[in-house]
Amino acid sequence: MSLTSFIEVAKDSHFPIQNLPYGIFSTNEKPEPRVGTAIGDQILDLSEVAKAGLFQGVDEAVKVFSQSTLNDFMELGRPVWKNVRAQLQKLLSANESQLRDNQALRAKAFVPQSAAKLYLPAQIGDYTDFYCSREHATNVGIMFRGKDNALQPNWLHIPVGYHGRASSVVVSGTDIVRPSGQRITPADKSQPIFAPSAKLDIELEVGWFVGKGNKLGSRIEVDDAKDHIFGMVIMNDWSARDIQAWEYVPLGPFLGKNFGTTISPWIVTMDALEPFLVNGPSQASPEPLPYLKETKPSAYDIKLEVQLKPTESSKYQTVATSNLKHMYWSVTQQLAHHTVNGCNMRAGDMCGTGTISGPNESEYGSFLELTWNGTKKLTLEDGVERMFLQDGDEINLTGYCDSAEGYRVGFGDCQGKILPCPYQ
Amino acid sequence: MSLTSFIEVAKDSHFPIQNLPYGIFSTNEKPEPRVGTAIGDQILDLSEVAKAGLFQGVDEAVKVFSQSTLNDFMELGRPVWKNVRAQLQKLLSANESQLRDNQALRAKAFVPQSAAKLYLPAQIGDYTDFYCSREHATNVGIMFRGKDNALQPNWLHIPVGYHGRASSVVVSGTDIVRPSGQRITPADKSQPIFAPSAKLDIELEVGWFVGKGNKLGSRIEVDDAKDHIFGMVIMNDWSARDIQAWEYVPLGPFLGKNFGTTISPWIVTMDALEPFLVNGPSQASPEPLPYLKETKPSAYDIKLEVQLKPTESSKYQTVATSNLKHMYWSVTQQLAHHTVNGCNMRAGDMCGTGTISGPNESEYGSFLELTWNGTKKLTLEDGVERMFLQDGDEINLTGYCDSAEGYRVGFGDCQGKILPCPYQ
Numbered sequence: 001m002s003l004t005s006f007i008e009v010a011k012d013s014h015f016p017i018q019n020l021p022y023g024i025f026s027t028n029e030k031p032e033p034r035v036g037t038a039i040g041d042q043i044l045d046l047s048e049v050a051k052a053g054l055f056q057g058v059d060e061a062v063k064v065f066s067q068s069t070l071n072d073f074m075e076l077g078r079p080v081w082k083n084v085r086a087q088l089q090k091l092l093s094a095n096e097s098q099l100r101d102n103q104a105l106r107a108k109a110f111v112p113q114s115a116a117k118l119y120l121p122a123q124i125g126d127y128t129d130f131y132c133s134r135e136h137a138t139n140v141g142i143m144f145r146g147k148d149n150a151l152q153p154n155w156l157h158i159p160v161g162y163h164g165r166a167s168s169v170v171v172s173g174t175d176i177v178r179p180s181g182q183r184i185t186p187a188d189k190s191q192p193i194f195a196p197s198a199k200l201d202i203e204l205e206v207g208w209f210v211g212k213g214n215k216l217g218s219r220i221e222v223d224d225a226k227d228h229i230f231g232m233v234i235m236n237d238w239s240a241r242d243i244q245a246w247e248y249v250p251l252g253p254f255l256g257k258n259f260g261t262t263i264s265p266w267i268v269t270m271d272a273l274e275p276f277l278v279n280g281p282s283q284a285s286p287e288p289l290p291y292l293k294e295t296k297p298s299a300y301d302i303k304l305e306v307q308l309k310p311t312e313s314s315k316y317q318t319v320a321t322s323n324l325k326h327m328y329w330s331v332t333q334q335l336a337h338h339t340v341n342g343c344n345m346r347a348g349d350m351c352g353t354g355t356i357s358g359p360n361e362s363e364y365g366s367f368l369e370l371t372w373n374g375t376k377k378l379t380l381e382d383g384v385e386r387m388f389l390q391d392g393d394e395i396n397l398t399g400y401c402d403s404a405e406g407y408r409v410g411f412g413d414c415q416g417k418i419l420p421c422p423y424q
Numbered sequence: 425m426s427l428t429s430f431i432e433v434a435k436d437s438h439f440p441i442q443n444l445p446y447g448i449f450s451t452n453e454k455p456e457p458r459v460g461t462a463i464g465d466q467i468l469d470l471s472e473v474a475k476a477g478l479f480q481g482v483d484e485a486v487k488v489f490s491q492s493t494l495n496d497f498m499e500l501g502r503p504v505w506k507n508v509r510a511q512l513q514k515l516l517s518a519n520e521s522q523l524r525d526n527q528a529l530r531a532k533a534f535v536p537q538s539a540a541k542l543y544l545p546a547q548i549g550d551y552t553d554f555y556c557s558r559e560h561a562t563n564v565g566i567m568f569r570g571k572d573n574a575l576q577p578n579w580l581h582i583p584v585g586y587h588g589r590a591s592s593v594v595v596s597g598t599d600i601v602r603p604s605g606q607r608i609t610p611a612d613k614s615q616p617i618f619a620p621s622a623k624l625d626i627e628l629e630v631g632w633f634v635g636k637g638n639k640l641g642s643r644i645e646v647d648d649a650k651d652h653i654f655g656m657v658i659m660n661d662w663s664a665r666d667i668q669a670w671e672y673v674p675l676g677p678f679l680g681k682n683f684g685t686t687i688s689p690w691i692v693t694m695d696a697l698e699p700f701l702v703n704g705p706s707q708a709s710p711e712p713l714p715y716l717k718e719t720k721p722s723a724y725d726i727k728l729e730v731q732l733k734p735t736e737s738s739k740y741q742t743v744a745t746s747n748l749k750h751m752y753w754s755v756t757q758q759l760a761h762h763t764v765n766g767c768n769m770r771a772g773d774m775c776g777t778g779t780i781s782g783p784n785e786s787e788y789g790s791f792l793e794l795t796w797n798g799t800k801k802l803t804l805e806d807g808v809e810r811m812f813l814q815d816g817d818e819i820n821l822t823g824y825c826d827s828a829e830g831y832r833v834g835f836g837d838c839q840g841k842i843l844p845c846p847y848q
Binding site for chain 2: 125126131152153154157158160161162163164165166167168170177179180181182189190191192194216217219240243246247248249250251252253254255256258259260286289290291337338340341342343344345346349419422423
């Protein structure tokens with residue numbers, strides 16, 4: 001029988017004792033943001049647990065869990081993360097009395113999630129976005145270059161990535177203002193107009209956080225990479241396809257992307273995800289260069305879901321499902337590639353996987369693919385139709401792993417609503 | 425007669441009383457990094473000036489000038505920057521006794537530059553690199569696409585930019601490790617090899633720092649943009665052309681750039697540069713969209729220089745000169761464009777102009793252009809030849825404005841040495 005907590009956890013909860021993700025929260029009563037872990041519908045305040053002296057052998061516990069970001073905890077490295085996780089699982093387990101029977105501490109240390117405000121979990125020094133789903137890259141390639149040249153020549157050799165904007169990464173629940181920008185119209189492909197984006201889209205991604213980094217000029221080897229990754233979140237890399245299409249040659253996406261990137265607030269640790277490791281897609285042809293070769297399973301079986309609440313409707317509808325296991329280049333390959341030239345990573349840096357599309361049409365992780373660049377309508381319940389997002393639309397992305405033992409390790413919500421552009 | 429200081433300033437010094445750039449420094453005696461301004465060959469310690477109560481009406485002076493970055497001072501906004509600058513010019517002027525005759529304070533507050541260690545002047549939240557020199561974009565375009573399609577269709581409409589890596593921005597004097605990476609060879613254009621870069625290059629750029637930022641979803645109008653720019657530095661955006669060429673389609677440069685970007689340590693303020701405003705290149709055909717239109721001069725007459733000390737030699741030789749006034753899109757247009765979609769800027773964010781090449785061959789700001797992608801050798805004194813940089817080579821970039829009044833407002837050095845790749 002699997003481990004259970006004295007805190008009640010619903011069967012479909014994303015936050016059983018096997019998960020214990022880290023986040024930053026505050027309450028009305030105590031407005032200082034601090035570190036917590038989610039358990040069922042509660043948050044355990046780790047600053048209180050630390051102050052009560054319950055973390056043994058973690059000298060930095062009071063300090064790092066009282067911070068308003070996870071960066072200092074991330075910096076401590078995987079042995080400390082594992083130690084803290086083991087102690088938390090023990091403290092929260094049904095048959096351990098230390099916390100369970102300490103009513104005074106429980107009153108201070110547990111906060112209902114519904115009463116908490118959640119923040120970005122880390123100060124993100126740099127944000128990199130990869131492009132690692134073969135299905136997504138192929139779909140985009142077919143749309144813009146035709147079937148015969150769908151994948152670029154470098155794609156099967158390089159986990160293609162580019163730098164994104166860290167300042168506009170926001171936590172779930174933050175509204176997104178529709179961006180304006182230059183775009184060309186079918187009528188005149190050389191003289192751009194300036195207007196609010198008419199092709200506002202989502203990208204269903206997973207984000208991963210660097211824990212311990214590396215010095216400038218040094219590398220993180222692919223076999224060591226997992227020890228440098230703190231955990232994962234669900235990420236929506238909002239995209240204005242019309243702005244992007246006009247601007248991106250030759251230096252890549254810029255204003256089509258940097259107006260907002262939403263992440264779920266809880267970082268699910270690599271240790272919690274370990275049971276869901278699976279083999280990824282074959283990399284036999286072509287084989288990767290030696291610095292990218294992996295010998296162990298490095299894909300994760302994480303179910304992903306895109307939910308839309310159109311402005312005309314009052315409820316979310318699922319418009320796509322996908323799975324991180326489809327991703328061609330693993331997160332450990334992404335990190336090894338990112339540092340192979342000596343680029344330094346810092347605790348709190350975030351990387352996105354790129355849009356995770358699956359092989360079937362119902363598994364496409366963007367409206368660009370779902371509506372084939374606006375050439376076919378997505379028909380929803382109540383007769384609502386969409387090509388791209390309209391003002392007032394709300395998007396929620398979510399993800400979870402189902403264990404054979406019956407528990408679910410999930411990421412919670414990654415939600416955002418589109419506000420109209422406030423400018424003429 | 426122009427203003428002079430009681431501190432002796434050599435005629436060709438970059439740091440007369442008309443400049444007063446800000447930087448972060450420490451000394452052996454007092455190892456805490458803090459804010460200073462350069463005057464002649466000295467640094468005036470602004471934390472000491474503030475503690476002595478000499479800044480009137482700037483309540484935050486003691487706090488912001490004791491910080492190890494300029495971010496908090498930047499955040500205060502241009503009226504405060506102007507106030508502090510005016511007070512500093514007064515305190516340092518030859519005919520003002522307050523500081524001049526206070527020997528005890530002078531002993532504490534002045535430090536020879538030769539005795540100081542200099543740091544990155546700000547914590548750079550995000551770093552964006554533009555591509556705003558028409559000459560550079562045209563040269564690169566001719567090399568890779570031929571003369572008839574040199575400029576991309578968007579180039580005359582958009583100040584093209586992309587996100588760079590903030591973590592690997594380093595201060596002048598930091599060694600740069602030659603990056604390794606994937607590249608293709610003429611023998612096989614589909615199967616990459618992995619090796620140290622054989623086309624390691626520089627980019628002669630100017631960097632500019634955001635002072636006061638804007639909120640996500642809001643804009644900075646082009647006419648207000650100068651009030652949001654704190655100042656400028658000289659920047660070397662080291663580039664591995666072979667890695668870049670293989671990786672950059674379709675999402676832009678990544679590992680070919682993010683192994684290092686060097687900046688000069690002193691931020692020269694927009695107020696110090698104001699006398700050197702000139703009209704930039706004509707933007708009559710095509711006219712920019714309204715949000716990019718400027719009515720006042722917005723180019724800066726800043727002379728730029730590339731100096732190389734080859735590993736075989738003991739002295740620097742000038743290999744190119746250029747001028748920021750050649751740049752097509754102004755820094756204020758760059759900032760207006762960057763935020764027109766609602767992207768938020770934060771104090772301390774840095775943007776690069778892109779390589780600043782002039783119209784003549786001696787004015788090219790990269791070895792890529794100077795050697796036409798390695799097809800013609802650059803011959804230096806002593807018979808030394810170069811296509812791209814070799815291990816042990818040192819590069820210094822510098823820049824300055826010459827005033828009709830006889831003083832020079834300069835940026836100091838932006839220097840770096842290439843170390844061999846330490847890996848096999």
